[in-house]
Amino acid sequence: MKKHDFKIFPNIFLLIVAILFFSDAVAQSKKNNELQQIDTLYINYDQGQMKIELNFLKGKSHNHPTFAIWIEDEDGSYLETLFVTEYISKGVFAYADAGEWSWKNEKGETLRPAALPYWSHKRNVISRDSLLIPTPENPVPDAISSATPKGSFVLRTSTSDDLPVSFNILLEINQTWDWNEYWTNTKYPNDKDYKTSSQPSIIYAGEIDSTGTTDKIRLKPIGHGHYSGKDGKLYTDVSNFTTALEIANEITVTITK
Numbered sequence: 001m002k003k004h005d006f007k008i009f010p011n012i013f014l015l016i017v018a019i020l021f022f023s024d025a026v027a028q029s030k031k032n033n034e035l036q037q038i039d040t041l042y043i044n045y046d047q048g049q050m051k052i053e054l055n056f057l058k059g060k061s062h063n064h065p066t067f068a069i070w071i072e073d074e075d076g077s078y079l080e081t082l083f084v085t086e087y088i089s090k091g092v093f094a095y096a097d098a099g100e101w102s103w104k105n106e107k108g109e110t111l112r113p114a115a116l117p118y119w120s121h122k123r124n125v126i127s128r129d130s131l132l133i134p135t136p137e138n139p140v141p142d143a144i145s146s147a148t149p150k151g152s153f154v155l156r157t158s159t160s161d162d163l164p165v166s167f168n169i170l171l172e173i174n175q176t177w178d179w180n181e182y183w184t185n186t187k188y189p190n191d192k193d194y195k196t197s198s199q200p201s202i203i204y205a206g207e208i209d210s211t212g213t214t215d216k217i218r219l220k221p222i223g224h225g226h227y228s229g230k231d232g233k234l235y236t237d238v239s240n241f242t243t244a245l246e247i248a249n250e251i252t253v254t255i256t257k
Helices: 003-036 086-090 117-123
Strands: 038-043 051-058 066-073 078-085 097-099 152-158 166-174 202-209 220-224 248-256
Touching: 038 078, 051 166, 066 086, 066 117, 078 086, 078 117, 078 152, 117 166, 166 248, 202 248
Parallel strands: 038 152
Antiparallel strands: 051 152, 051 248, 066 078, 066 166, 166 202, 202 220
């Protein structure tokens, strides 16, 4: 090799570093753009007297979750649902239940009692065979549902009923296939409903004072739902949860009149 050929190596090294730096910058820019993309949902926004704006900033483990947002009084009594994602609101998912622990590669009826058990038991509407989840013949009204936002979103809505001065806003969220070391796919091997949920649903809540405040209220996780939807209890221990707590990065609510 000629002596001057060694001069090429520093240039190649710098070129490689530049390519790696550029690739990382592009990837980071793409990630930042995805985080900044925010959908705005208008649900019954002009029909009530008290307007609610909920800001949902997705977390690093966000991947097409199912969720419901509703209002309770201070004693925990259900008042009304503000929003629920489309699949669970109709009992129709992208992959229909084919029975015998299998799925059809087509859209159709799929009943998932483990998806949002805390909300469904609070709502307490029996659809079929004592089920408390929406079904195709008894869905949630279209007026309070829409397709699942792809990422971060703002929900602008309003209440349909007069509310007490203080009340609570809750959000229950669940994401399929998010197993971890505790919530494994063999933890309840004969429970089909558990296997459609993985880590159980996480419930967030915040107390609202409607006397005119416009300060943002941050919703905080207060527990989780039953792993297969068999009851509507709030289970407050979330120490064995991992990615389920990273579906949302931050959830805030502002009330205006």
